[in-house]
Amino acid sequence: MLKNSKDITIDELISCVSNLKYRGFRFVTASCADNRDGTFSLYYHFDKQLELENIALTVSRDTAIPCITTLYLCAFLVENEMKELFGLTIENIAIDYEGRMFLTEDAPREPMTYGANILIERKEEES
Amino acid sequence: MEDNSFNSLIPFGPQHPVLPEPIQIKLVLEDEKIISAEPAIGYVHRGLEKLAEKKDIHQSIYVVERICGICSFMHALCYCQGLEELTGTEVPPRARYLRTIWGELHRTHSHLLWLGLMADSYGFESLFYQCWRIREKVLDIMEATAGSRVIISANILGGVRRDIGPDMLGHIQKTAKEIADSLRDIEKVFLNDYTVCHRTQGIGILTKEEAYELGAVGPVLRASGVPQDVRSLGYAAYGELDFEPATETAGDSYARTKVRLKELRNALSLIIQAAEKIPEGEISVKLARKPEGETVSRLEQPRGECLYYIKANGTDVLSRVRVRTPTFANIPALLKMLPGHQLSALPVILLSIDPCISCTER
Numbered sequence: 001m002l003k004n005s006k007d008i009t010i011d012e013l014i015s016c017v018s019n020l021k022y023r024g025f026r027f028v029t030a031s032c033a034d035n036r037d038g039t040f041s042l043y044y045h046f047d048k049q050l051e052l053e054n055i056a057l058t059v060s061r062d063t064a065i066p067c068i069t070t071l072y073l074c075a076f077l078v079e080n081e082m083k084e085l086f087g088l089t090i091e092n093i094a095i096d097y098e099g100r101m102f103l104t105e106d107a108p109r110e111p112m113t114y115g116a117n118i119l120i121e122r123k124e125e126e127s
Numbered sequence: 128m129e130d131n132s133f134n135s136l137i138p139f140g141p142q143h144p145v146l147p148e149p150i151q152i153k154l155v156l157e158d159e160k161i162i163s164a165e166p167a168i169g170y171v172h173r174g175l176e177k178l179a180e181k182k183d184i185h186q187s188i189y190v191v192e193r194i195c196g197i198c199s200f201m202h203a204l205c206y207c208q209g210l211e212e213l214t215g216t217e218v219p220p221r222a223r224y225l226r227t228i229w230g231e232l233h234r235t236h237s238h239l240l241w242l243g244l245m246a247d248s249y250g251f252e253s254l255f256y257q258c259w260r261i262r263e264k265v266l267d268i269m270e271a272t273a274g275s276r277v278i279i280s281a282n283i284l285g286g287v288r289r290d291i292g293p294d295m296l297g298h299i300q301k302t303a304k305e306i307a308d309s310l311r312d313i314e315k316v317f318l319n320d321y322t323v324c325h326r327t328q329g330i331g332i333l334t335k336e337e338a339y340e341l342g343a344v345g346p347v348l349r350a351s352g353v354p355q356d357v358r359s360l361g362y363a364a365y366g367e368l369d370f371e372p373a374t375e376t377a378g379d380s381y382a383r384t385k386v387r388l389k390e391l392r393n394a395l396s397l398i399i400q401a402a403e404k405i406p407e408g409e410i411s412v413k414l415a416r417k418p419e420g421e422t423v424s425r426l427e428q429p430r431g432e433c434l435y436y437i438k439a440n441g442t443d444v445l446s447r448v449r450v451r452t453p454t455f456a457n458i459p460a461l462l463k464m465l466p467g468h469q470l471s472a473l474p475v476i477l478l479s480i481d482p483c484i485s486c487t488e489r
Contacts, residue, residue, distance in 0.1 A: 001421065002421050002422065026340075027342045028434060028456075029342075029434060029451035029455075029456070031423075031449040031451075033438050033446060033449070041438075050355065050359060052425070074342040074460075078455075100169070101168060101169055102168070102169040102172040103169065104169070111174060111177060118174070118177055118181075120178065120181055
């Protein structure tokens with residue numbers, strides 16, 4: 001569990017983010033981690049005068065996560081990143097890259113998930 | 128009178144003479160005026176966060192160092208600080224000072240590199256050469272102290288790999304003073320030259336409220352009047368050194384240049400102070416235990432606040448390493464700065480955030 005972290009449910013996300021915005025917090029970023037049990041931990045990080053506050057929630061792959069770009073437009077990049085790299089369902093992102101922000105068509109799907117078939121191979125040395 | 132203006136869509140980048148790295152800005156123009164902009168990234172995505180989950184905690188230092196060539200030391204430091212917190216390891220004071228010296232050397236060479244690129248963006252080639260000529264002195268120090276010019280691999284978990292002797296510390300102080308003297312000449316040009324001022328003043332304005340709202344960081348945020356600098360938290364040896372965040376209020380490209388010039392002087396002052404005050408003692412300790420739990424580690428890179436979210440599971444391989452780099456945070460602010468300007472101002476505005484796309488995409 002992170003320091004200065006508050007556990008919330010998905011239904012509380014928008015009201016909680018609104019509250020932080022009202023209190024003058026700046027959106028820093030969001031982080032996502034695969035819990036390896038079919039769920040994902042999501043953290044939204046906010047900052048005010050260098051004090052970091054975190055909102056934590058646990059979601060499953062199919063949970064419809066409301067986007068927070070209506071409150072913090074700058075969240076659109078990280079929301080696209082989480083949607084693309086973890087396969088999360090984030091709805092109505094202000095600028096939605098539809099899974100093509102980082103990844104090309106032939107790239108592995110949801111590469112940051114635990115079960116993703118990512119092989120690390122050493123390149124053959126050129127003679 | 129008939130309105131003959133029309134909108135056109137122009138893809139700027141990913142290959143463009145002014146861009147040091149690949150990003151595409153999709154521009155909607157009305158004649159030559161920018162109406163809106165949308166970024167397209169993904170040209171250098173390398174999946175380094177995933178790689179850091181495949182390597183052990185010591186090998187991953189080399190992985191995170193390669194997120195960015197320019198601030199490689201800072202990435203390693205942010206990562207190490209996070210793991211040191213998770214393992215309850217106290218870094219020896221001498222190592223904290225050495226980290227500060229190398230960190231500020233990185234800030235110095237990064238800002239000088241940026242000043243050169245900025246000069247290049249408005250076609251001032253001789254100024255570009257002068258900035259990079261001064262930068263060479265910093266790279267020489269890094270080579271002499273760590274064996275490499277840019278990716279110096281000086282950080283290890285629990286401290287630093289190498290010490291700096293008293294003679295070299297004296298040389299570093301002397302060189303920092305020489306660089307501070309050399310800065311006077313280029314400062315005059317950046318701050319007073321008619322052409323430079325014409326290209327930067329009033330260009331790409333970001334108000335204080337916009338900068339804060341859009342999550343801007345580093346010199347972009349401070350040039351809009353927000354005195355936020357993560358070094359104020361006192362990590363490494365910053366809490367024991369005299370330091371004030373550099374700020375400006377105009378929020379334009381000129382203010383961002385001015386902030387970086389002030390930060391150069393601050394960085395040189397911090398290097399001199401740290402070299403004077405550095406205590407004797409060990410330069411590293413072993414980690415107290417295996418890392419377990421979650422943490423957020425932050426520090427101030429040359430381009431702004433960098434954040435690492437680290438999740439560990441009690442083994443030598445981490446469950447998650449998430450990196451939020453400064454340019455990632457500054458892209459929304461860039462999109463706000465562009466509309467209303469002529470296409471010719473785009474290179475200057477884009478360079479004014481000091482974009483690092485390798486960092487952004489990881």
